[in-house]
Amino acid sequence: xxxxxxxxxxxxxxxxxxxxxxxxxxxxxxxxxxxxxxxxxxxxxxxxxxxxxxxxxxxxxxxxxxxxxxxxxxxxxxxxxxxxxxxxxxxxxxxxxxxxxxxxxxxxxxxxxxxxxxx
Numbered sequence: 001x002x003x004x005x006x007x008x009x010x011x012x013x014x015x016x017x018x019x020x021x022x023x024x025x026x027x028x029x030x031x032x033x034x035x036x037x038x039x040x041x042x043x044x045x046x047x048x049x050x051x052x053x054x055x056x057x058x059x060x061x062x063x064x065x066x067x068x069x070x071x072x073x074x075x076x077x078x079x080x081x082x083x084x085x086x087x088x089x090x091x092x093x094x095x096x097x098x099x100x101x102x103x104x105x106x107x108x109x110x111x112x113x114x115x116x117x118x119x
Contacts, residue, residue, distance in 0.1 A: 027052075027103070027115025037103050037115035046094045048072070050103035052113050053085035061105040061113075063088055068100055077105070094119070 020041065027035030033054040040047040052061060057079055065073040065088065077086040088103070099119045106112050 025117040029113040031111035035113035039119040051087045056084040063105045065103045
């Protein structure tokens with residue numbers, strides 16, 4: 001029994017290390033689309049990746065990403081490719097303490113996708 005507990009304790013750090021500190025969160029959408037947000041360490045900064053997958057090409061989405069309430073990205077993205085998705089990628093500063101990142105996208109029909117992660 002003790003050996004099993006020790007083996008489990010030893011195995012866990014390698015699993016966590018395999019993710020390299022990434023934080024991944026599934027978002028929510030009030031439509032048939034899906035979204036996800038990933039925060040990763042990037043040379044002392046934070047790489048932010050926000051993806052919306054609608055399975056329909058050519059749809060415009062207004063996107064806003066904030067960190068601790070301050071806007072770090074605002075723009076328009078259009079779903080494309082065979083999957084009908086888009087990704088916004090930004091590298092932002094990693095301030096002292098916890099960084100709460102909120103990503104929100106709205107399409108012309110008013111449908112919203114939103115994801116939140118803390119780094």
